[in-house]
Amino acid sequence: MRHNKRGGAGRAPSRPTGLPVDVGQSIVTDIVGLTHEGEGVGRVDGYTLFVSQALPGDKVRADVASVGKSFGRARMTALVEASPDRRGAPCPIFDACGGCQLQHWDYAAQLRWKRQHVADNLARIGKLPVAPLDGGAAAGGGDSAPDGRPPVVVHPIIGMDEPWRYRNKAQVPIGTGEGGLVGGFYEQGSHDIVDMEACLIQQQENEDTVRIVKAIARSLGYSAYDRATGRGLLRHVIVRHAEATGQRMVVLITNGRDLPHRDELVGLIREQVPGVESICQNVNTAASSLVFGEETRVLWGSDVIYDEIGDIRFAISARSFFQVNPIQTERLYSSAVQYATLTGEETVVDAYCGIGTITLFLARHSRRVYGVEIVPEAIEDAKRNALLNDIHNAEFAVGAAEVVLPRWQAEGVTPDVIVVDPPRKGCDPALLETMLQLKPERIVYVSCNPSTLARDLRILEDGGYRTIEVQPVDMFPHTTHVECCVSLIRK
């Protein structure tokens, strides 16, 4: 489900009676919190209302849009009193685009909220004692838990000095607008695509590449894919910019293999996009909302571009995951290596390893590292990356981590440290079970979702591990997303 700043998004709650507010009613409320989707939290006679675009510290007037048993939603109609941290959002399409949720909030306030949000999740979902945050409220019970264990330390979040134009990858849906082919973002609550010329969190190079590729597609008369009919050619344009090398990749996702004017297309992209090293076509004919199809063809140049994090060089292919914020990625991976506390003698497992990014940093400090990842192309990249960096103590396997780890266990692999970096849904329960059976001394959990992180930490705690500290890193300024690196030790 997409975030909807105008309110009314999400499951429509049934309409119980006896509540202090009713649909259509205009209310005034102080905003006392923020949800993980970026809605302000207001209270009317103890009843919770989520108010889109409202910020903590605001007093707002809002129309109640829907009510449910435990909460309702309201649309802000007037700002009665602005929070001192409220700012004008610099992006002209902030109201319509769902990409950022917090551009209208002072960056320091965003960072404070993200740290508190992590602490609250650990306390509420993970049932963990969390040490008081400096100058803030203690989450989950202060200094120590009933068993005398020290509380979990949530460090101040590592923010960016310049929190704009950080994204190294743009993924742009293509549609048909009044003037023909357009590409930008989905209009709120619909599948209509609104054209977008600028995005302030994209690196300038990506913005330029997208604009050029759209113009070329229009000039060649390409049609946009239409979800309703399943007809039309172009579904998405994906562009990547490797900050360290300046290399750029263009991927056209098409509804079928046939690509008219292919040579002309390639010639124009090469002529107009500086630094382009890879032009690919990915074929996706499925009716689903998945962006990539199974088949990727190189139209010109290399199948990869190269980027660097620290002193390690990475080959990145069209479908591989690569962190989108290069400055913050280096900081995140440093925390992961620090929490792994390696001496050079350890066996390490890196589950959900992508193209081997964290794996290769770990390999420098350990005896042997095993990386597992579900996307075959990413593992091809990972193997290539190990050779590229002259690293010979890393072994990679394609497959689901929850399937491959038990296999390694049966083969006698006994890791001293396990690192996990799962997608938003967190670790598979079977993987957590295998991790507990393997009994590594330390676990490092890298997470992009505090709630699934907290859920999994509880399982690991119950299975014999203790959560020691958490380093949040702001990988996605102006959004509600927050990344964390967590250290656990075996009790």
Ligand SMILES: C[S@@+](CC[C@H](N)C(=O)[O-])C[C@H]1O[C@@H](n2cnc3c(N)ncnc32)[C@H](O)[C@@H]1O
């Ligand atoms: C958040 S990314 C982390 C990748 C890598 N650690 C990095 O920092 O670049 C999560 C990765 O897990 C992979 N993945 C998803 N489900 C998986 C599974 N069940 N087993 C193994 N890998 C999986 C995804 O393809 C993706 O590359």
